[in-house]
Amino acid sequence: MINLSYQKRQRLKLIMIFSIFAAPMLMAWIMVVWRVGIPEENMANGNINVNLPELAQWPIDDKEPLHRGAWVLAFDCSQKCSQRSDELWRLHRALGRDAERLTRLRIGGEYPALPGEKITRWSSSAEWAESNHAWLLDPMGQTVVAFDAHLPTKKLLDDIQHALKVNPY
Known part of the structure; x- marks a missing residue:
């Protein structure tokens, strides 16, 4: 009788060990199946579904490289330029x-450049460009996030910091 009780305890221990490892997989x-506990909103504050040409194909006057390997925050400055800049x-x-x-x-x-800022002009109109919008471009010139003109600067900063954090180089 003592042996049977010992066997039951050992089986119970084994079942507990299996359940500890199986519970996270079950959860x-x-x-995944019932979509329980999965957030629906995007992490980015800007528009991440961007289908824009790379920076080298933008219709701007000055296409010389800004800084090789640097991210670019390009922004249209057609209205409230001094404030936005x-x-x-x-x-x-x-x-x-x-x-x-x-x-x-x-x-x-029309305002002079602020420190760390490069100025150029649209050489022709781009149908995708909207006034006072901003775009974050990766070091390869691909647009990563597009920012609406009415997005608060703090949220824009959050997105840029996140992009720089997850892309350390």
Whole structure:
């Protein structure tokens, strides 16, 4: 009788060990099948479904390289240019040590360039370009995120910091 009780205890221990390892798999399967506990919203504040040409194909006057290997924050400066340019300059400064990894490209505007900013103009109209929008481009020139003109600068900063964090080089 003592042997039988010992066997039951050992089986119970084995079942407990199996359940400890099987429970996370079961929970993951439930989450996938019944969509329970999976967030529906995007992590990015800007539009990540961007289908724009790479920077080399944009209809801008000055296409010389900005900084090789640097991310580019390009923004249209057709309205409220001084305010928008100042906000993005402050955003650039808020990046801290990652600021050297980002270059700002202002398209349009009559005001002088702020530190770290390069100015160019549209050589022809681009049907996809909207006034006061901003675009984050990776070091290869591909558009990663498009930002609406009304998006708060803090949310724009969050997206840029996230992109620089997940792409360390």
